[in-house]
Amino acid sequence: MKKNFLFFVILFFLTKPAFALIEVDITRGNLDPLPIAISPLHVDLKSENVDGLNIKDFGINISEIIEKNFKGTGLFNPLKKDAFVQKPDIAHLKPRFEDWRLIKAQALVTGKLLVKDNKLKVEFRLWDLTAAKEMTALAFTTTPSNWRRVAHIISDKIYERLTGEQGYFDTRIIYVAESGPKNKRIKKLAIMDQDGANTKYLTLGNELVLTPRFNPTNQMVTYLSYFRNLPRVYLLDIETGTQEVVGNFPGMTFAPRFSPDGKKIIMSFAKDGNSDIYTMDLETRVVERITENSAIDTSPSFSPDGKFISFNSDRSGLQQIYVMRSDGSNIKRITFGNGIYGTPVWSPRGDLIAFTKMRKGKFYIGVMRTDGSGERLLTENFYQEAPSWSPNGRVLMFYRETKSGPQGKGFSAKLWSIDITGYNERKVSTETDASDPSWSSLLSK
């Protein structure tokens, strides 16, 4: 009995510490961008020279592009290179973590490159400085003239590793390049890298062009141009430069967009003042009518799974956004707020629809859930529209027209981007005035 008693007493003292673990809840942190050091890539001394390219500067140039990409996200704070403490080649082998921590960096990118046999070989490493370990490491081989793309691909890989989301740097933007006075505006199709480099003009500017959109493989573009003085939907192969009018419609067609599988084009077709939504299969050329209403239905956009279509219509009096099944059934109005809603675009993630809203003479770019709930207006201005999603569904690009010139005369149109949180609004650099941007999907998948 005494033994038993002793046993329970011991048990009592032993069980008590089980409740003693202290828990502390951390529900807040700082929202400062993550400080990251991007060391210039080490250029191997054995590198050969290539005509027209300055191989020696590749290391610093690539790191600067990565830096610029990251700064543009608003999520990272690339540190100044003056403060860097280690040479690129040594840092790439094994960084002295404590030295890098001194300059308050939390992550470090190092790399090296070699040009040999007219091939560029680049490798990089991403280091977690607080944990003192490598987070990811990759190597690429390509032609030396592709060095900018390598920088973007590295940016994407690092972005993905640090945020959990796909990057959007190795992408291109197609837009309408504008020049000349407002009543005699010249509009050309232009394509550029996401960061504004490598601009190319795809049309000469003889005809007005509007609303270019990429197909899912980024090889084809559909857009609106004029054919025999009638607005028509065109198809352009970027590689070959061939253009064609889509379908043989007895009237004007506009607001084209590809289906997520790239096999169909969805667009509006207007006849006798009434416009409805149609699709055309690009292989079989079969045309299908999706909506049939006496109101103006336009701006169709597929959901990423291809099962639904969002569009705007004035069937209720004012222009509002509707969602229907891809066969045109089950039409539901999703916006009921004050004002006019237009240009719905389904996010590539499928969770949100971006739109333009007009109210009391102001234009807003906003996002809402696909059932119309949770409307968030991200930016307000006198004239802005045409949102286009980044491939990861985190950033929207749109264009904004403002007055320009010394006395506020004339006007200018520029591309802007904004995070879907409503922060980090940035002007996108373009060679000329620009409108109607369309963001490609990732070029390297």
Add this chain to the structure above:
Amino acid sequence: MIKSVFYSIVFHSVMILLTVLSLPFMLREPIDLPPIVSVELIQISDKTNIPYAPKVRKIIEETKKKEERVVSEQAPPAAKAKEKPDRIPLPDEKKIERDLVKKKQNPEEIEPQIRQSSEFEKKEIVDTNQIAALIDKAKEEEAAKEKSFNKITQSSVKNSFATGLTLSEEDALRAQIFGCWSVPLGLPYDDNLLVRIKLKLKKDGTILNSEILDHERMNRPGQKFYKILAESALRAVRLCQPLKVPPTGYEKWKEMQLNFDPTEMLRG
């Protein structure tokens, strides 16, 4: 015979005593009361006006003397401080006593008076669900899941109450880690992303060992965001070294669990 009866009585009474003292629900019960809300209130005054603390204790002791012993034992010191303004200005002593006894017998009546934050309303809803689950077997599993995956509330404060850090100590530690933690901004805000990190600490607050409690979740497919968050939490802890731990009571805090939950922040 008498001897064994005697042994039996002694043994049983010891057992009952041990049960009362050591069973976890006995320990937790008074702390489970909503007055935890008042913890937040005290924290501020505690921090901003530390010399006031002994004064408060004096008043508490005075009121203790005046009131029934049972009441003062049951109510945690924090609750006392909260109720103090109610008690002192009231002239009618008898009325107060009656009120207090009433509160003690039926704790639910306290809630409407003390409830101040919507967080606790949420918690209450969850609790009723769990009661419902006791009756309805079908709901049981769901409620358990809800409990484990629930957004963390102040509930863990009670643990530190019972064992380790004082409020200001905990507050200092929390504020320190708030500063070190760069929340990854790209996380989806509607996911359940709670990262629990268990730390083993040295006396000076440096970290001997850190372990992510659900670390197997990190490498599961589709849990990319969890991994990112867990890594950011680990970075925060390492950046913050040495942690601001109290100078005494090492045994109590040498092991510690930090729960990182960004949902509140990401929702904005």
